[in-house]
Amino acid sequence: MKKQYNWAILGCGKIARKFSEDLKLLPQANLYAAASRNIERAQEFANELGYQKAYGSYTELVQDPQVDVIYIATPHSHHHEHALLCLRHKKAVLCEKAFAINLREAQEMVACAKENNTFLMEAFWTRFQPSFLKAREILQAEKLGKLKMVRSDFAFNAEKNADKRLYNTDLGGGSLLDIGIYPVFASLMALGKPSELKTMVNFGFTGAEESILMSFKYPNGAMASLASSFASHSSIQTEYWCEKGYLRLNKRWFAPTQISIWEAGMDHEEAVPVEEIEGKGYQFEAEHVMQCLDNGQIESPKMSFQTSLDLIETLDKVRADAGIVFAGHD
Ligand SMILES: NC(=O)c1ccc[n+]([C@@H]2O[C@H](COP(=O)([O-])OP(=O)(O)OC[C@H]3O[C@@H](n4cnc5c(N)ncnc54)[C@H](OP(=O)(O)O)[C@@H]3O)[C@@H](O)[C@H]2O)c1
Incomplete structure (x- = not known):
């Protein structure tokens, strides 16, 4: 019989709901506590x-000795503060993406996890999707030859509401840290950190970045063309262009249900068989967290500290090129 873990939610917003539904799929997970800044909201959510x-407060939550692991689901602007709060109380942390606002904050979170000998991982759920892993395996085996180009997008026409997180610069608003992080992740997983990058950017009605185009180049000559936007819808696909063919993760590629492959000489693309999953797919990251805790690890071997630091470092470079500043953090 495996150890049961008491899970808690910090911040009862939209993603916390979806994550909780998938947490119910895991027999090892006990849905223990929910914390909000407002007790009525916490009670309703629970x-x-x-x-x-x-x-009715995050401080009360971290003081509960029964809590084993906390899922941080607050805006990115608050991940640093809330992760430190949890880690200093020796609570294992699964923290939503973007891990932090900038590299400095992320480094402090990692240092805090090490000082307190407590587990910390960025909730980058794509990293644990069985279909994404299958695509990665095909690329790494170089079945299609060497990877030369990554093309990836994530856009949707977001509600133009200054009070909501997406356009609120105080909450890390803008498409880059919310959804542009996915195309950057798609390229990081396949090619590592770029050696050169260039951006084009549009700012929206609150001054938050609304649309961004990113061009990356790597030391081996490979390149990436990435985009995100809150101004329009997009096909939400990632393509990996290789010497002998291409692989496409179809809509919504970050939790893909369809993958297409084409090799030179084929008349048509073929579908790569992918397994059907239960729920939305948030259970895989949670399951992995519990495996790490079973093993006494404070760092995930799959979504390592270095992966999160490389990701946020690349996002910092994109922001520097594009002129995206988060007052109070940068
Ligand atoms: N992995 C994914 O698929 C995915 C999808 C969507 C979002 N996310 C990430 O998850 C995080 C939360 O996104 P969301 O869409 O769930 O946001 P949301 O609906 O706005 O919820 C965020 C929650 O954070 C809490 N909070 C604490 N301080 C806050 C403040 N100063 N202002 C506003 N809210 C504050 C609030 O909970 P209480 O009032 O209950 O305290 C709020 O409900 C973001 O970092 C986002 O990037 C990930």
């Missing part, structure tokens, strides 16, 4: 999702 306890 009742709806089946958590045993509700707290």
Whole structure:
């Protein structure tokens, strides 16, 4: 019989709901507590999702000795503060992406995890999707030859509401840290950190970055063309162009349900068989966290500290080129 873990939610917003639904799929996970800045909201969330306890502050949550692991689902602007709060109380942390606002904050979070000998991982769920892993395996085996170009996008026409997180610069608003991080992740997983980059950017009605185009180049000559936007919809696909063919992760590529492959000489693209999954796919990262905790690890071997630091470092470079500043953080 495997150890059961008492999970807690910090910040009862939209993604916390979806994550909790998938957490129910895991027998090892016990939906234990939900914490909000407002006790009524915490109680309502706990009742709806089946958590045993509700707290009206994040501080009360971290003081509960029964809590094993906390999922941080607040805006990116607050991940650093909330991760430090949890880690200093020796609570294992699964922290939503973007891990932090900048590299400095992410480095402090990693240092805090090490000082407190406590688990910390960025909740980059794509890294754990069985279909994404299958695509990665094909690329790494160089079945299609060497990878030369990554083309990846993520855009949707977001509500133009200054009070909501997406356009609020105080909350790390803008498409880059919310959804542009996915195309950057798609290229990081395949090619590592770029040696050169260039951007084009449009800012929206609040001054938050609204659309961004990113061009990356790597030491081996490979390149990436990446984009994100809150101004329009896009096909939400990632293509890996290789010497002998290409691989495409179809809509919505970050949790892909369809992958197409084409090799030179083929008349048509072929579908790569992918397994059907239950739920939305957030269970895989949570399952992995519990495996790490079972093993006594404070760092995931799959979504390592270095991967998160490389990702945020690249995002910092993109922001520097594009002129995207987060006052109070940078
Ligand atoms: N992995 C994914 O697929 C995915 C999808 C969407 C979002 N995300 C990430 O998850 C995080 C949360 O996104 P979301 O869409 O769930 O946001 P959301 O609906 O706005 O929820 C964020 C929650 O954070 C809490 N919070 C604490 N301080 C806050 C502040 N100063 N202002 C606003 N809210 C504050 C609030 O909870 P209380 O009021 O209950 O305290 C709020 O409900 C973001 O970092 C985002 O990038 C990931």
